[in-house]
Amino acid sequence: MGNKRKKSEKQQQNGWTADPMAVTWTENYNDVISKYWNKVPYSLGKTLATLAVFIVGVSINGDWVNIFVHVTRQWGYNSRGETANNSTQSNLSEITLESLGLQNFWxxxxYSCLVSYLMYYVLGGFLHWYYYVRQRDNAEEWKCQPKKFMSPELERHEITLGSLTLFMNASISALLACYISNGGYSTVYYDIADYGWLWYFLQWPVIFIYQDYMTYWMHRIYHIPFLYRNFHKLHHKYKQPTAFSVTAIHPVEALHIQLMDILPLFTIPTHWFPFYAVALYTYYHGIIDHSGVNFKAYWWQPWQPDAIFHDNHHQYFHVNFGFNIGYWDKLHGTYRRKDRVYTEDIFYGQGKRIDEVSAEELKADLEERESENPLAYRDNKMEFKLSDTELKAMKGTKK
Ligand SMILES: [Zn+2]
Ligand SMILES: [Zn+2]
Incomplete structure (x- = not known):
């Protein structure tokens, strides 16, 4: 009991009190969950947390339904030599779900909505508890921006918006899965022999690079002033994003991205497995990159930026537009630079030179840099920290 009181006093001192509207149910039950969690060995706990992130990623958008469909179709194809259901041409005289090739749509x-929501709330809630509640007092050990937390209002905003967009995406995924499962038109194939092993392996990088480069440009385009103010700004309300932020985007933008992402399913011979493996990878990193936790890429992902890369995008706005390949920003000069200042009002990804900004802008920028966590960077060294000498030299270049 004494321990419990001490903890909540500590939380009070940190300016944080449990919110009765509870950002998630986890805050109210923190002590109970902690009691049990502390009995779990550390390494197992870490594995569980990673698994939770992965499952949230995988379940978002209801893509698991698509995967299920493709697995059953693959199985059906191999055992009978033909796809499971091809009877879409019947009953065209009246418009029914069947006649549209959408048998069993509901x-x-x-299922698509049910599972997406269950995962979003239960596992998103678990992650929130694991880091933001349980380890709130030592945020400097895990958080990209340890000194700043979103307000409960903003967290509720992102969960509401995230849920709405999730509803739309899950519905579209269900539609797509149902349509393909009923034998509707697509360029998806199931037998590797149809296009050979070379194309099978080539598809992995082709799909990954297509989607990532396309998303880079879409994202960059959504950062031009008109589109930014009317659509994308909504996603940038979250300066310290969390796992729930990943689907908290304007529905128009979300739809746009989803439609571009599924293009290969209708244009090039696409084996379902690489397509959804890449989709899962992308979702997984969507969660990681928005979590606000200092996750770093593994040695086998040399193309993948660390979580701080997209966290920087939320902190500094018009910079670092890429997602899973850091190279695009380097190629197009939109990668964050140490000698530039970025704010929500400086558009187009180049920032402003230090000798071009006002004293207030520079002061605000230096404070932002101070609030970052060195542990989120490679070698635990804040890559964008400016020494006094560097700062003087940069100001000195003023003409
Ligand atoms: Zn953005
Ligand atoms: Zn984002």
């Missing part, structure tokens, strides 16, 4: 839809 079943797809209910």
């Amino acid at each position: 079943t797809f839809w209910v």
Whole structure:
């Protein structure tokens, strides 16, 4: 009991009190969960947390329904030598779900939404508890921006918006899965022999690079002033993003991205497995990159930026537009630079030179840099920290 009181006093001192509207249920039950969690060995706990992140990523958008469909179709194809259901041409005289090739749509839809939401809340809630509640007092050990937390209002905003967009994406996924499962038009294939092993392996990088480069440009385009103010700004309300931020984007933008992402399913011979493996990878990193936690890429992902890369995008706005390949920003000069100042009002990804900004802008920028966590960077060294000598030299270049 004494321990419990001490803890909440500590939380009070840190300016944080449990919110009765509870950002998630986890805050109210923190002590109970902690009691049990502390009995779990550390390494197992870490594995569970990673697994939770992965499952949230995988379940978002209801893509698991698509995967299920493709698995069953693959199985059906191999055992019978033909796809499972090809009877879409019947009953064209009246417009029904069957005639549209959408037989059993509601079943797809209910499952797609149900599982997406269950995962979003239960596992998103778990992650929130694991880091933001349980380890709130030592944020400097894990958080990209340890001194700053989103307000409960903003967290509720992102969960509401995230849920709405999730509803839309899950519905579209259900539609797509149902349509393909009923034998509707697509360029998806199931037998590797149809296009050979070379194309099978080539597809992995082709799909990954297509989607990532396309998303880079879409994202960059959504950062031009008109589109930014009317659509994308919504996602940038979250200066310290969390796992729930990943789907908290304007529905128009979310739809746009989803439609571009599924293009290969209708244009090039696409084996379902690489397509969804890449999709899962992308979702997984969407969660990681928005979590606000200092996750770093593994040795086998030399193309992948650390989580701080997209966290920087939320902290500094018009810079670092890429997602899973850091190279695009380097190629197009939109990668964050140490000698530039970035704010929400400086558009187009180049920032402003230090000798071009006002004293206030520079002061605000230096404070932002101070609030970052060196542990989120490679070698635990804040890559963008300016020494006094560097700062003097940069100001000195003023003409
Ligand atoms: Zn953005
Ligand atoms: Zn984002």
